[in-house]
Amino acid sequence: MRRKQSEYMHWAKTQSRARFNLATSGVGAFPLAELGPLPPLEINGDNSYGYAPLKRAIADHCGVDPDCVVTAPGTSGANYLAFATLLEAGDEVLIEHPAYGLLVDALESVGAVIQRFERTHDGGYALEPELVRRAITPKTQLIVVTNLHNPSSVLTPESVLREIGEIARSVGARVLVDEVYLDAVYENTPRSSFHLGAEFVVRLPLDAQAPAGARVVSVVRPPLRGRRMLVIEDDEDVASAMCVVLEMVGHAMNELRRYAA
Numbered sequence: 001m002r003r004k005q006s007e008y009m010h011w012a013k014t015q016s017r018a019r020f021n022l023a024t025s026g027v028g029a030f031p032l033a034e035l036g037p038l039p040p041l042e043i044n045g046d047n048s049y050g051y052a053p054l055k056r057a058i059a060d061h062c063g064v065d066p067d068c069v070v071t072a073p074g075t076s077g078a079n080y081l082a083f084a085t086l087l088e089a090g091d092e093v094l095i096e097h098p099a100y101g102l103l104v105d106a107l108e109s110v111g112a113v114i115q116r117f118e119r120t121h122d123g124g125y126a127l128e129p130e131l132v133r134r135a136i137t138p139k140t141q142l143i144v145v146t147n148l149h150n151p152s153s154v155l156t157p158e159s160v161l162r163e164i165g166e167i168a169r170s171v172g173a174r175v176l177v178d179e180v181y182l183d184a185v186y187e188n189t190p191r192s193s194f195h196l197g198a199e200f201v202v203r204l205p206l207d208a209q210a211p212a213g214a215r216v217v218s219v220v221r222p223p224l225r226g227r228r229m230l231v232i233e234d235d236e237d238v239a240s241a242m243c244v245v246l247e248m249v250g251h252a253m254n255e256l257r258r259y260a261a
């Protein structure tokens, strides 16, 4: 049975009493009123496929085409979106171990077959291409890594990521790099792996100015294997109706989920 929620992450996000809770990348809430008088601030506009000025600003910041920018509710939402876009149930995915728990849970929820490769204690938790090469199979569709690595914070150099890209290319797979903490490299911040080749599908920047939850995912569009959609809607009746209508016009509705507020 597919896993539909992550008990551990729910606990870590809502019950942890740690002073610095790393289970969420969000910036703490802060009332605008406390910033003092502000210049006119417009945050509304055409939002059919994301707020265009925001997408443009992100694209400029990352040096990518605005069409490659998709905004998402949080990095985990972005990861889920990327997995749901790239994978079919039963697809094989290779993910580092140890890994951020929710990446594994999200992969399970889309029905991926999960294989692991080690980032070893003796190897200083470095990303070792040889271990990826040994673990990859002709069936691997996606390699998933974090940079900086969660939990060790180890930075993977561009040269190593390129090697991972070449390994992925050899079997026609892609590489998802969760870069939520990359901007925590404050000096000589490396550029996103988005620029390293067509295999690299995701850039997830930690944007200190963005409100909690407004993380960003950039996805190089994969060739379409039929339209699969995920409806996100608080009202269950509205969501069900949308699914029915979209199915009637020929789309495959992946799943319908509700999250407790």
Ligand SMILES: Cc1ncc(COP(=O)(O)O)c(C=O)c1O
Pocket: 022, 023, 024, 025, 026, 073, 074, 075, 076, 077, 100, 146, 150, 178, 180, 213, 215
């Ligand atoms: C690697 C990684 N990805 C995703 C997240 C979750 O980020 P968000 O709170 O934006 O969903 C975290 C948690 O901080 C993380 O460490």
